[in-house]
Amino acid sequence: MIAEPRFKLRIRAAQRSSAALAALVASCALASSATGSDPADSPPTFTEHVAPIIFRNCASCHRPGEIGPFPLLAYPDVRRRARQIAEVTESKFMPPWHAELGHVEFLSPRVLSEQQIATLRRWFEAGAPEGDPKKLPKPPEFPEGWQLGKPDLVLKMDRPFQLYAEGKDVYRNFVFPLNLPEDKWVRAVEFRPSARSIVHHALFFLDTTGAAREADAAEPEPGFQEKGRLTLRFTPVGGWAVGSNVRVLPEGLAYRYPKDADFVVQTHFHPSGKVEEEQTTIGLYFADQPPKRSFVGIQLPPAFGEISGLDIPAGESHYVVRDAFTLPVEVEAFSVAPHAHYLGKTLTMKARFSDGREQVLLRIPEWDFAWQEQYGFKQRVTLPKGTRLETELVYDNSADNPRNPTSPPVRVRWGPMSTDEMGSITLHVVAAREEDTAVLEEALKDHIADLVIDRALQRPRGNQIVKAMLLRFDRNGDGDIDAEERPELRNFIKNQGWLPGGLNNSF
Numbered sequence: 001m002i003a004e005p006r007f008k009l010r011i012r013a014a015q016r017s018s019a020a021l022a023a024l025v026a027s028c029a030l031a032s033s034a035t036g037s038d039p040a041d042s043p044p045t046f047t048e049h050v051a052p053i054i055f056r057n058c059a060s061c062h063r064p065g066e067i068g069p070f071p072l073l074a075y076p077d078v079r080r081r082a083r084q085i086a087e088v089t090e091s092k093f094m095p096p097w098h099a100e101l102g103h104v105e106f107l108s109p110r111v112l113s114e115q116q117i118a119t120l121r122r123w124f125e126a127g128a129p130e131g132d133p134k135k136l137p138k139p140p141e142f143p144e145g146w147q148l149g150k151p152d153l154v155l156k157m158d159r160p161f162q163l164y165a166e167g168k169d170v171y172r173n174f175v176f177p178l179n180l181p182e183d184k185w186v187r188a189v190e191f192r193p194s195a196r197s198i199v200h201h202a203l204f205f206l207d208t209t210g211a212a213r214e215a216d217a218a219e220p221e222p223g224f225q226e227k228g229r230l231t232l233r234f235t236p237v238g239g240w241a242v243g244s245n246v247r248v249l250p251e252g253l254a255y256r257y258p259k260d261a262d263f264v265v266q267t268h269f270h271p272s273g274k275v276e277e278e279q280t281t282i283g284l285y286f287a288d289q290p291p292k293r294s295f296v297g298i299q300l301p302p303a304f305g306e307i308s309g310l311d312i313p314a315g316e317s318h319y320v321v322r323d324a325f326t327l328p329v330e331v332e333a334f335s336v337a338p339h340a341h342y343l344g345k346t347l348t349m350k351a352r353f354s355d356g357r358e359q360v361l362l363r364i365p366e367w368d369f370a371w372q373e374q375y376g377f378k379q380r381v382t383l384p385k386g387t388r389l390e391t392e393l394v395y396d397n398s399a400d401n402p403r404n405p406t407s408p409p410v411r412v413r414w415g416p417m418s419t420d421e422m423g424s425i426t427l428h429v430v431a432a433r434e435e436d437t438a439v440l441e442e443a444l445k446d447h448i449a450d451l452v453i454d455r456a457l458q459r460p461r462g463n464q465i466v467k468a469m470l471l472r473f474d475r476n477g478d479g480d481i482d483a484e485e486r487p488e489l490r491n492f493i494k495n496q497g498w499l500p501g502g503l504n505n506s507f
């Protein structure tokens with residue numbers, strides 16, 4: 001049976017809000033005694049105090065045609081929900097933001113200050129007064145059409161895909177032939193779903209094998225369903241998640257699109273209760289010249305955890321996956337992107353410096369599958385050679401996890417469906433010296449090869465043929481592949497093309 005996770009979440013948001021309210025009452029009391037003036041003397045009004053908060057922090061999603069379930073623009077819209085707004089902002093359910101603050105500073109975090117939250121609460125308690133209409137700030141303007149101006153290339157689905165009103169979430173891959181006359185460098189992609197309310201997120205890939213076209217042609221409906229982990233053979237080139245419109249790479253960086261590539265979009269749909277049609281449009285923005293600098297995605301564990309032996313027993317509430325990688329060169333990190341499915345609970349990536357100090361790069365205390373976000377750093381973070389990057393992913397497969405899609409819980413292993421699990425955190429970096437990029441990429445491949453070796457040797461019932469093949473490199477015959485024997489075996493594995501695809505430059 002598939003539970004409705006969103007319904008349960010709301011209950012939890014309401015429960016959390018009562019604790020938050022108690023804390024808030026305490027903090028208000030403190031604030032008023034400190035300033036000596038009772039803030040309740042002058043209740044906040046919509047036009048003067050509330051509209052600026054809502055316009056700035058809520059309206060981007062809560063407006064017609066956007067992901068928010070209702071608009072929050074005009075006074076009547078906001079007044080009608082004054083109580084709910086006070087509750088969801090106190091519980092931190094809204095605005096949606098999942099990364100813990102206080103570590104590395106993020107680019108534009110979606111968070112309200114405690115003071116803004118208190119204003120929304122006091123406004124509700126004062127009866128949600130409108131105030132002087134002359135004080136209403138200008139409603140926010142959202143550019144119609146393309147956010148970055150006219151794209152260099154526009155891709156559009158040739159016919160709409162119809163999604164049923166109710167049922168399981170759907171993953172569907174759509175193929176857009178690029179027909180590029182030559183290799184191109186792409187600095188930004190704007191993804192524009194036509195049915196915003198059903199599109200949760202989308203991943204972008206490049207396919208130079210023709211396999212995506214073939215799979216598309218084999219199904220009568222537009223696009224094709226993921227089979228045999230096809231997309232893992234494609235090159236990932238970013239994605240789109242609710243709350244973000246355009247992903248522009250930092251200054252001077254770009255993705256290479258080979259001239260024979262097809263653009264593939266894997267869209268995750270969540271049915272809305274009525275039949276809807278999606279016909280996506282995509283705008284590509286080319287860079288004028290090849291970038292001078294390359295970037296690398298350090299994904300830990302690699303391949304979204306495919307080779308980490310993820311296998312979560314039914315009912316297990318604290319299942320941990322770890323991975324670590326020591327930087328062979330100095331890098332500058334500019335963003336970080338976590339990924340997991342419904343059972344992900346706490347996701348952390350830390351940098352441990354050679355002097356023992358540690359720095360949290362990302363911590364998601366309460367993972368929410370709906371928000372596959374990429375978190376940009378306000379300033380690049382320098383990580384010297386020898387820094388160890390450590391990720392820890394904690395999963396909750398118990399019945400107490402309100403997001404658990406299966407009730408009662410079942411054993412969950414690695415896989416592409418949302419009821420399977422995956423997990424990784426990808427740190428996007430530029431090598432401090434461009435010529436070090438190749439060293440970093442090679443070290444990442446070695447890391448993956450090591451995981452493949454360890455996993456093959458550890459599994460008692462693993463593939464015996466593979467195991468026997470690997471043990472051919474066990475020169476001293478001790479039944480293990482030790483440090484001296486590794487390099488040769490790593491090279492063998494890399495040359496066989498055994499590494500899961502799309503490991504670098506993955507956004």
Ligand code: HEC
Pocket residue numbers: 006010013053054057058059060061062067068069081084085088089094095096110112242243
């Ligand atoms: C990045 C997009 C985004 C922003 C910004 C945002 N919301 Fe939302 N909001 C949503 C989505 C999506 C939902 C539906 C969530 C769900 O049902 O799981 C939602 C739901 C809500 C709900 C209904 C909650 C419930 O339990 O049904 C309220 C109330 C709300 N938002 C208020 C706000 C307020 C107030 C702000 C600004 C302080 C805000 N939102 C900012 C996307 C956003």
